[in-house]
Amino acid sequence: MNYELALEKFEVVIGLEVHVELNTNTKMFCGCRNDFGDEPNTNVCPICIGLPGSLPAVNRKAVESSIAIGLALGCEIAPNGRFSRKNYFYPDLAKNFQTSQYDEPIAFEGTIDIEVPSGAVYTVDIERAHMEEDAGKLTHIGGNTGRIQGAEYSLVDYNRAGVPLVEIVTKPVFGAGAEAPELAAAYVRSIREIVKALGVSDARMERGNVRCDANVSIRPHGQEKLGTRTETKNVNSLRSIERTVRYEIQRQAHILANGGTITQETRHWHEDRGITSAGRPKSDADDYRYFPEPDLVPVQPSKELIEQIRASLPEKPADRRKRLQGEWSFSDLEFRDVVNSGFLDELEETVAKGAKPQAARKWWTGEIARLANADGKDVSDLSITPSDVAELATLVESGKINDRIGREVLQAVLEGAGNPAKIVADRGLEVVSDDGALMAAIDEALAKQPDVLEKIREGKLQAAGSVIGAVMQAMNGQADAGRVRELIIERANA
Amino acid sequence: MSELVKRNASELVELLQSGEVTSVELTQAFLDRIEKLNPLLNSFLHVNTKEALATAAEVDRKRAAGEKLPKLAGLPIAVKDNLTTTDAPTTAGSKILEGWIPQYDATVVKLLREEMMPILGKTNLDEFAMGSSTEFSAYGPSRNPWDTDRIPGGSGGGSSSAVAGFLAPLAIGSDTGGSIRFPAAVTGTVGVKPTYGAVSRYGLIALASSLDQIGPVARNVLDAALLSDVITGYDKHDSTSLPESLGSMVEAAKSGSLKGVRVGVIKELSGEGFQPGVKALFNESLELMVKAGAEIVEVSCPSFEYAIAAYYLILPAEASSNLAKFDSVRFGMRVTPEGNPTIERVMAATREAGFGPEVKRRIILGTYALSSGYYDAYYGSAQKVRTLIQRDFAAAFEKADVLVSPTAPTTAFKFGEKLEDPLAMYLNDIATIPANLAGTPGISIPNGLASEDGLPSGIQLLAPAREDKRLYAIGAALEALQEDVWGKRMIDFAPEVKAGA
Numbered sequence A: 001m002n003y004e005l006a007l008e009k010f011e012v013v014i015g016l017e018v019h020v021e022l023n024t025n026t027k028m029f030c031g032c033r034n035d036f037g038d039e040p041n042t043n044v045c046p047i048c049i050g051l052p053g054s055l056p057a058v059n060r061k062a063v064e065s066s067i068a069i070g071l072a073l074g075c076e077i078a079p080n081g082r083f084s085r086k087n088y089f090y091p092d093l094a095k096n097f098q099t100s101q102y103d104e105p106i107a108f109e110g111t112i113d114i115e116v117p118s119g120a121v122y123t124v125d126i127e128r129a130h131m132e133e134d135a136g137k138l139t140h141i142g143g144n145t146g147r148i149q150g151a152e153y154s155l156v157d158y159n160r161a162g163v164p165l166v167e168i169v170t171k172p173v174f175g176a177g178a179e180a181p182e183l184a185a186a187y188v189r190s191i192r193e194i195v196k197a198l199g200v201s202d203a204r205m206e207r208g209n210v211r212c213d214a215n216v217s218i219r220p221h222g223q224e225k226l227g228t229r230t231e232t233k234n235v236n237s238l239r240s241i242e243r244t245v246r247y248e249i250q251r252q253a254h255i256l257a258n259g260g261t262i263t264q265e266t267r268h269w270h271e272d273r274g275i276t277s278a279g280r281p282k283s284d285a286d287d288y289r290y291f292p293e294p295d296l297v298p299v300q301p302s303k304e305l306i307e308q309i310r311a312s313l314p315e316k317p318a319d320r321r322k323r324l325q326g327e328w329s330f331s332d333l334e335f336r337d338v339v340n341s342g343f344l345d346e347l348e349e350t351v352a353k354g355a356k357p358q359a360a361r362k363w364w365t366g367e368i369a370r371l372a373n374a375d376g377k378d379v380s381d382l383s384i385t386p387s388d389v390a391e392l393a394t395l396v397e398s399g400k401i402n403d404r405i406g407r408e409v410l411q412a413v414l415e416g417a418g419n420p421a422k423i424v425a426d427r428g429l430e431v432v433s434d435d436g437a438l439m440a441a442i443d444e445a446l447a448k449q450p451d452v453l454e455k456i457r458e459g460k461l462q463a464a465g466s467v468i469g470a471v472m473q474a475m476n477g478q479a480d481a482g483r484v485r486e487l488i489i490e491r492a493n494a
Numbered sequence B: 001m002s003e004l005v006k007r008n009a010s011e012l013v014e015l016l017q018s019g020e021v022t023s024v025e026l027t028q029a030f031l032d033r034i035e036k037l038n039p040l041l042n043s044f045l046h047v048n049t050k051e052a053l054a055t056a057a058e059v060d061r062k063r064a065a066g067e068k069l070p071k072l073a074g075l076p077i078a079v080k081d082n083l084t085t086t087d088a089p090t091t092a093g094s095k096i097l098e099g100w101i102p103q104y105d106a107t108v109v110k111l112l113r114e115e116m117m118p119i120l121g122k123t124n125l126d127e128f129a130m131g132s133s134t135e136f137s138a139y140g141p142s143r144n145p146w147d148t149d150r151i152p153g154g155s156g157g158g159s160s161s162a163v164a165g166f167l168a169p170l171a172i173g174s175d176t177g178g179s180i181r182f183p184a185a186v187t188g189t190v191g192v193k194p195t196y197g198a199v200s201r202y203g204l205i206a207l208a209s210s211l212d213q214i215g216p217v218a219r220n221v222l223d224a225a226l227l228s229d230v231i232t233g234y235d236k237h238d239s240t241s242l243p244e245s246l247g248s249m250v251e252a253a254k255s256g257s258l259k260g261v262r263v264g265v266i267k268e269l270s271g272e273g274f275q276p277g278v279k280a281l282f283n284e285s286l287e288l289m290v291k292a293g294a295e296i297v298e299v300s301c302p303s304f305e306y307a308i309a310a311y312y313l314i315l316p317a318e319a320s321s322n323l324a325k326f327d328s329v330r331f332g333m334r335v336t337p338e339g340n341p342t343i344e345r346v347m348a349a350t351r352e353a354g355f356g357p358e359v360k361r362r363i364i365l366g367t368y369a370l371s372s373g374y375y376d377a378y379y380g381s382a383q384k385v386r387t388l389i390q391r392d393f394a395a396a397f398e399k400a401d402v403l404v405s406p407t408a409p410t411t412a413f414k415f416g417e418k419l420e421d422p423l424a425m426y427l428n429d430i431a432t433i434p435a436n437l438a439g440t441p442g443i444s445i446p447n448g449l450a451s452e453d454g455l456p457s458g459i460q461l462l463a464p465a466r467e468d469k470r471l472y473a474i475g476a477a478l479e480a481l482q483e484d485v486w487g488k489r490m491i492d493f494a495p496e497v498k499a500g501a
């Protein structure tokens, strides 16, 4: 169904579960390195592959990171948190139960304000943030579904088994209406920013450090009872989250409007086709037989520890944004542009290295974003640093090069030719600022367009444009177009 | 008492230290006896001949070189086969682990190695320690040296029959509901379940994590204390292990007295359902203690009535989850069914073939007890009973320094007698289970031969959590009084086991 029509008929309720992988040195319950990119099954031990007799021991650092996340989300911290066992059989789960927190999460009852691109701000209530361990990674060989069904055999890499995760669960979010998809994406972006600022996660979505399950339900306006929800699992980019929510709203609206019913189920997002498809139905058969983990004593963070972590929390991302917008004197529109482009950190660093804020903004949200998009790359994959951009901006600001040359230099930096100053020197790109040389070129151009001076004298200043173009061409673009213009006008009025 | 293998561990330690006996001689003497009697008794599932002799030779070499050695260095020991050992298969009495050689040593095994005690082998047990007779071992039952037609108790019947039959001077056991104390009672030996957390469980193949505790099996209280001092202590690998020291049990055992001790007789565990001969011996023990200056007080623990019911909910619940890892994916048996073997079918076929009937029974019970909709009624209620039992203990220990009861309702029964009646089997542990539910320590000490069958009986002493020393002090004092009456050790009444009988 058409999106606008869907919203006319139905109210949207979303809920988000975000898994954040902590970047602790070791795993949640053992001393193995928390590094699952290594050769498969090298970062494993009797504990994380669940050998008989082995016992878990809680990683203190992971607890501290979880507390930091909880505090940053305005949560209460449980003075006595327990782990539980979530029992189910799956070959990536070494013990056939996941050690997780169930009825006693380490953090609960928080809120976070989320600003969407329109500038509207929504308050999202956090239900809980709890600690758990990740499962191993399965690779299914043979068959063509990439799923365990139909595969000839499957490989398991337990390097990821026992990696510490924090799962952040929102309460149902009402009232975002048409902006629900943007809100979902902006929320995940905020969580990413927070955990990155806290330094507790590498927070790279493309690597699965931050993963999102999106719950969507709709109900006719005015109906009190919540609609049946679907949970789309592992949506792994901000854009996909937005698209998933939008798609689910339309899909569900179509079904309901045609007298159908929504099935409570998990769904999968297909980036290529832009649709979700049904996964496993959720039913009463999903009985995880949770019970308190008897091998672990409760986690009892002291008040002192909690206060110590609270005191060391970095500035809240929302506060920081407010501060930076003020310091840089950006309009709301300009600032939102920066935030949405994802270059806020880079921009701050660029300004810190001496660039003017507006110049830095133009480079990052303009040319660099364009080049990144064109290559389909993530910012962090681009080989340009804030120092490079600051250098570039300073070169332009001082008039040593002009904007056009600047773009050329930027391209060269991205191609790995070195830093901007070096490229300018190596290639002799510095603008010609010798008035004599410029005058010679101007005279040459004027000789071919003798009527220009007269037009300028009549007040038609735009007539200078064609002469400027000819001069720039003659100088291979290495001239300060502003200065050329000044000199032409001087000549006309002489 | 001239025969070396029949000497107490404490005496053997002296002989080793003085150089009168070498560790190789001593270890060989036990290995010879194992070779002779194990085919009958089936105490050991695996004998570690080569490794035990290598450790013994190393001790002898160091001693000869005048190097400083740990106290029990050179004294052989047997280890229950639910503790992981890198140099011997570890089966937990189950087919599903047949031939599995662990990649790591249990903390207790590591401590025994550090103490340089030759490990003679791995002792039999009911599969995953589920049972009271070893009849549920996938490798056949162990036999009671007192009467080889009878059970040696369980689950630690391999350790108890090894120690009672002089196949080992000491053994390691594990006690979830009485698996050390019940076998001790029916084989005339001493068995201790320490305070929960006193001994690291790291490397103990879990039955019920919140109930399991490793402890010593010995022929007298001092010997048990010697072993206790080696294996007790905090372990960062077991987050439920106690950070504080409980003191030296050897010192406690050597300084015991009954004078002025308030001995609490648990009303609920002092009569009904107990074999008359067992009851009579219990009363004789009480009289002896009174003569030695103890005061008998009656205490009531009304919640003990619910102990077995609670135990048989908590244990299967935890066990059902602990045993989920036995799925053929990473270790142990793998059965691949005919046709199109999916992972689910391989897991199911393996568990079907690998687990015995008692294990399956308890997995099903536990899975049910944890199911949503039943959790509160079963697991939740059982946990409440646990709290009530702890309160009963706390109230009782206001009035008494130790609590006493017969360890088990009967002497050793015959093979097959209770096999078809799980409930009757479960009742063997009626007196021992409360200590596991409360996390408190208990000891079983032999207190005579029952008049009707001439078989050994045991008395159980219970102390508050972390007060394990009381058990050794008072237990040793009682043991001394009894040996004075008998004129010899309890174990010396045992008939000689005849190989090939």
Ligand SMILES: [Zn+2]
Residues within 6 Å of the ligand: A027, A030, A031, A032, A043, A044, A045, A046, A047, A048, A049, A162
């Ligand atoms: Zn590990």
